[in-house]
Amino acid sequence: MKPIVDDALLNRVSLLAKLELSEKEREQAREDLNQMLTYIDCLEKVDIEGVEPLYHVYQSENVFRDDMPLSDEERAVGVAECRLSENAPKMQDGCLVVPRTIGEKA
Amino acid sequence: MEFEACTALELGELIASGKIGIREALETSFRVIEEKAELGCFVTLEKENAFKRAAELQAEISGGFRRSPLAGVPFAVKDNLCTKGLRTTAGSAILEHFVPGYSATAVERLEQAGAILIGKTNMDEFAMGNTTENSYFGATRHPAKPGYVPGGSSGGSAAAVAARECFFALGSDTGGSVRQPASHCGVVGFKPSYGMVSRYGLLAYSSSMDQIGTLTRDIKDSAAVMEIIAGADSKDGTCIQDPQYAFSAGNVMESMKKLRVGIPRDLLGEGTEKEIRDAVRAAADCLKDGGAVVEEMELSIADWIVPTYYTIACAEASSNLERYDGVKYGLRAEAEKLHEMYCRSRSEGFGREVKRRILLGTFVLSEGFYDDYYLRALKVRRRIKDALDQAFAKYQILLCPVVPTAALRQGESFRDPIKNYMADVDTAFVNLAGLPAVSVPFATSSSGLPIGVQLVADRFRDRFLLSVAEQLEWGRGEQ
Numbered sequence: 001m002k003p004i005v006d007d008a009l010l011n012r013v014s015l016l017a018k019l020e021l022s023e024k025e026r027e028q029a030r031e032d033l034n035q036m037l038t039y040i041d042c043l044e045k046v047d048i049e050g051v052e053p054l055y056h057v058y059q060s061e062n063v064f065r066d067d068m069p070l071s072d073e074e075r076a077v078g079v080a081e082c083r084l085s086e087n088a089p090k091m092q093d094g095c096l097v098v099p100r101t102i103g104e105k106a
Numbered sequence: 107m108e109f110e111a112c113t114a115l116e117l118g119e120l121i122a123s124g125k126i127g128i129r130e131a132l133e134t135s136f137r138v139i140e141e142k143a144e145l146g147c148f149v150t151l152e153k154e155n156a157f158k159r160a161a162e163l164q165a166e167i168s169g170g171f172r173r174s175p176l177a178g179v180p181f182a183v184k185d186n187l188c189t190k191g192l193r194t195t196a197g198s199a200i201l202e203h204f205v206p207g208y209s210a211t212a213v214e215r216l217e218q219a220g221a222i223l224i225g226k227t228n229m230d231e232f233a234m235g236n237t238t239e240n241s242y243f244g245a246t247r248h249p250a251k252p253g254y255v256p257g258g259s260s261g262g263s264a265a266a267v268a269a270r271e272c273f274f275a276l277g278s279d280t281g282g283s284v285r286q287p288a289s290h291c292g293v294v295g296f297k298p299s300y301g302m303v304s305r306y307g308l309l310a311y312s313s314s315m316d317q318i319g320t321l322t323r324d325i326k327d328s329a330a331v332m333e334i335i336a337g338a339d340s341k342d343g344t345c346i347q348d349p350q351y352a353f354s355a356g357n358v359m360e361s362m363k364k365l366r367v368g369i370p371r372d373l374l375g376e377g378t379e380k381e382i383r384d385a386v387r388a389a390a391d392c393l394k395d396g397g398a399v400v401e402e403m404e405l406s407i408a409d410w411i412v413p414t415y416y417t418i419a420c421a422e423a424s425s426n427l428e429r430y431d432g433v434k435y436g437l438r439a440e441a442e443k444l445h446e447m448y449c450r451s452r453s454e455g456f457g458r459e460v461k462r463r464i465l466l467g468t469f470v471l472s473e474g475f476y477d478d479y480y481l482r483a484l485k486v487r488r489r490i491k492d493a494l495d496q497a498f499a500k501y502q503i504l505l506c507p508v509v510p511t512a513a514l515r516q517g518e519s520f521r522d523p524i525k526n527y528m529a530d531v532d533t534a535f536v537n538l539a540g541l542p543a544v545s546v547p548f549a550t551s552s553s554g555l556p557i558g559v560q561l562v563a564d565r566f567r568d569r570f571l572l573s574v575a576e577q578l579e580w581g582r583g584e585q
Contacts, residue, residue: 005469017424017468018431019461020449032462032523033469039524040413040479046486053484054491056314056344057300057540058565063343083207089438098433099444 005033110134114179114273114327121178128160128178135180135224139271146246147266149185150193151225159222175330177220182275184263185226186233187213188307196309197231197241200430200437200455210307212276212318212335219334224272227262231457233278233311235259236286237519240459249291251555254513257287263321264291274331275321280312281415282533284319285545285560289508292547292556296320296328299565300540301346302353304339312422315537325576356569362396362577368501372408373532378510382557385549386507389559392581407493410486412527415534417470417483424467491539498564503574505561507532508545512555542568544575548582
């Protein structure tokens with residue numbers, strides 16, 4: 001069952017994870033992943049026939065609240081809690097500045 | 107008056123009776139922090155607001171109003187808990203300058219109860235680690251034995267309490283991160299049942315297992331903190347709302363003579379050091395002396411614990427840590443294109459262990475591998491939970507080690523990462539099943555390192571668990 005993590009697989013995983021690894025890091029990552037997967041492979045032997053996955057320890061239903069609009073005060077508190085302008089790396093005219101997202105392959 | 111060694115509740119009493127001023131308590135804490143700066147327990151200190159708060163609370167106390175038994179008591183908080191206006195880094199470069207605009211519910215409740223926040227403690231980056239050597243801000247050292255680690259990931263909190271830099275602290279526990287450093291540092295580390303304490307404001311690592319826990323000098327203090335922080339919170343959908351499961355609603359142990367304790371034989375195997383096994387057996391004797399029925403039993407899940415834990419934790423972490431993208435907050439590395447910006451920011455901002463776990467988590471969730479790895483682990487998780495449900499049908503408490511060895515030397519854990527992961531075997535099963543568990547300081551190794559023992563109870567029996575632990579504390583004192 002254990003796949004050998006090769007360059008192609010590592011490329012795919014790094015892309016999904018949005019991580020850029022140096023050559024040295026790639027080597028280490030390949031080794032780490034292969035080691036960990038070998039270790040995790042022992043779960044292959046566990047009998048899971050008819051066993052349901054356990055996503056959450058005691059709750060299987062979602063928790064809802066009423067869909068009510070916030071008051072002006074509540075909205076102001078929410079905005080203040082964001083501290084957007086204090087924490088944002090780059091802002092302009094009250095908007096976050098990011099590299100172009102439309103029109104060319106981002 | 108010497109009071110650094112007091113428990114939080116004892117200090118609370120001294121403050122309430124006017125024997126100690128709150129200002130004096132704060133000055134003492136900050137003095138000890140400075141004297142022991144080489145321990146590296148804190149990432150950020152909060153002096154100005156702490157003294158301001160002290161003055162306000164002192165006026166209340168002097169006027170005869172006491173908010174809670176912990177009013178005026180200095181405490182610290184692990185740096186993955188948001189604190190309004192106070193830097194919160196999660197031990198990571200990616201959040202080096204992040205200042206939240208709100209406090210975690212647990213922190214807010216403690217502040218409303220009059221306890222005084224004095225700073226943010228060091229931790230393994232994003233709670234990934236068990237030595238507090240994986241922090242961007244440097245390693246925390248063992249509070250009593252130079253050259254050794256305090257454990258992790260709540261190492262800063264555990265060491266700060268042990269070193270008398272504060273009177274109690276909050277940590278977080280996903281696979282053992284409160285209990286293990288508590289054991290290594292010789293303090294009490296309690297992880298509540300999943301859902302007992304709101305996770306609102308806790309920077310998420312593994313959302314189905316994370317839980318805020320307490321680091322204290324004794325069990326009474328732990329219960330006192332829990333009375334304040336536990337309870338329903340509409341801001342956390344996984345926090346239990348049903349009042350029958352509330353912390354205060356739980357029963358305490360009626361009598362030791364009715365107590366049935368199981369010791370999982372499979373957690374006392376060859377991989378566990380003799381001194382640890384001896385400590386567990388001594389704790390068993392303590393409980394037996396009190397009249398409890400104690401016997402060895404089999405959980406038969408030991409080999410599954412760590413692989414299941416790491417598969418699920420890393421999968422959830424890979425998803426939770428996607429938010430650190432350099433867009434709205436945190437470190438941003440400049441790039442022409444968006445995807446490049448994401449990759450560079452994250453690669454520059456995350457440390458090695460975090461990257462390792464994100465990559466593993468991403469792999470197990472990816473197409474072609476999801477069923478064989480992640481889904482399989484979730485099914486084994488149910489089997490682990492079922493085994494524990496069966497155990498708790500027969501026993502009220504499980505007694506086992508907290509960790510297979512005493513604290514390691516600095517640097518030792520990096521030699522063999524898998525071996526290091528395996529050290530989580532004694533604690534991670536508790537998180538997989540959402541159970542409450544506590545590490546109680548019990549013995550000292552021949553090299554002078556603290557050794558704790560772990561008590562585990564069924565879900566929502568937190569108060570019961572702490573009452574048994576208190577008896578163990580008392581019994582240890584009698585030995």
